Amino acid sequence: MKKSFTLACIALASTLFANDILPLEKEKTTILSFFASWCPSCKKELPQLAKLHAAYQKQGIEIIGIDVDKKLEDAMKFQEKMKEHLPFKVINDTSNSIVAHYKPLGMPAIFIVRDNEVCATIFGAEEHLEQRLEQELQNCKEKQ
Amino acid sequence: MRYITVLAAALLFSGCVSEVQPWEKATLAKESMKEGGANNLVKKYEEHIYYSKEATKGGGSIGAGGCGCN
Numbered sequence: 001m002k003k004s005f006t007l008a009c010i011a012l013a014s015t016l017f018a019n020d021i022l023p024l025e026k027e028k029t030t031i032l033s034f035f036a037s038w039c040p041s042c043k044k045e046l047p048q049l050a051k052l053h054a055a056y057q058k059q060g061i062e063i064i065g066i067d068v069d070k071k072l073e074d075a076m077k078f079q080e081k082m083k084e085h086l087p088f089k090v091i092n093d094t095s096n097s098i099v100a101h102y103k104p105l106g107m108p109a110i111f112i113v114r115d116n117e118v119c120a121t122i123f124g125a126e127e128h129l130e131q132r133l134e135q136e137l138q139n140c141k142e143k144q
Numbered sequence: 145m146r147y148i149t150v151l152a153a154a155l156l157f158s159g160c161v162s163e164v165q166p167w168e169k170a171t172l173a174k175e176s177m178k179e180g181g182a183n184n185l186v187k188k189y190e191e192h193i194y195y196s197k198e199a200t201k202g203g204g205s206i207g208a209g210g211c212g213c214n
Contacts, residue, residue, distance in 0.1 A: 038173040068167045099167045106166045 021101050022064075022091070026115055029140065031056070031063045031133070034099055034109040037078035038069075041125035042108040048129045050085040061137070065090040068099045068107075112140055119143055 024030050033049055035042035046065075053063055065088055069075035075092050093099055102111055102118070110122040110133070120136035122129075164172065176182040 034167065036167065036170065038170040040173075070170065096167060100165070104166055107169070109166075 022066075022098050024113055024116055025062070028114070029061045029137065030113045031061060032066055032102070032111040032113060033063060034066045034068055034102070034104055034107065034111075036068045036107060037074045039107045043082070044125060045108045045129065046082055046085040050087050052130060052133065053087045063088040066098055067092050068096060070094055070096065112136055114140055114144075 022032070031049075033045070035046060049063060049065075056063060065086060067075045067079065067090055069078065069092070072092060072094050075094065079086060079090060091098065102109070104111070104121070104123055106123040108123075108125065111118050112120040112133075119140040122132060122136065126132050171177065178184065181187060
């Protein structure tokens with residue numbers, strides 16, 4: 001009972017937060033990962049991102065997961081099932097306001113954001129995500 | 145009057161052409177939305193019976209030569 005109440009509070013808070021377009025820290029690189037419970041490729045991508053989380057945290061890169069499920073119940077059920085692969089902050093974008101702002105061309109979608117500007121995107125399943133992310137992060141650094 | 149009717153119809157049906165965005169494909173991703181429905185095997189059997197009765201093959205999907213030999 002207590003656990004479900006806490007989950008509901010977290011979900012409500014994150015949903016309210018998602019209603020304003022995502023405020024991100026300036027001068028910090030953020031990796032936004034859009035996923036959904038109905039997306040099979042997302043289930044494969046999340047464990048890969050989870051593995052990279054600790055290393056990126058040390059480098060000052062933040063990973064934020066954005067669940068685009070419209071039903072909060074589906075989102076919470078999925079996150080509960082995948083909780084070991086979600087060590088980073090997750091926002092429930094039930095209103096789809098964040099995803100509609102970023103407009104990904106496919107799911108799953110990764111946006112690398114720096115100074116509130118998107119500097120790289122990865123759409124769809126990526127077999128070698130680590131290498132691709134490294135390459136995109138390097139490109140972002142060079143662009144500065 | 146005719147213009148008003150056309151305009152009203154255009155407004156009424158404009159909602160039917162809205163593009164489904166990648167993040168809105170939850171319903172399309174369901175098993176039941178796959179070609180052949182939720183149970184692909186049932187669809188295969190149905191197709192086999194249909195093609196045997198019609199003595200033809202193909203047209204229901206891509207490929208197939210129409211020899212009817214199975």
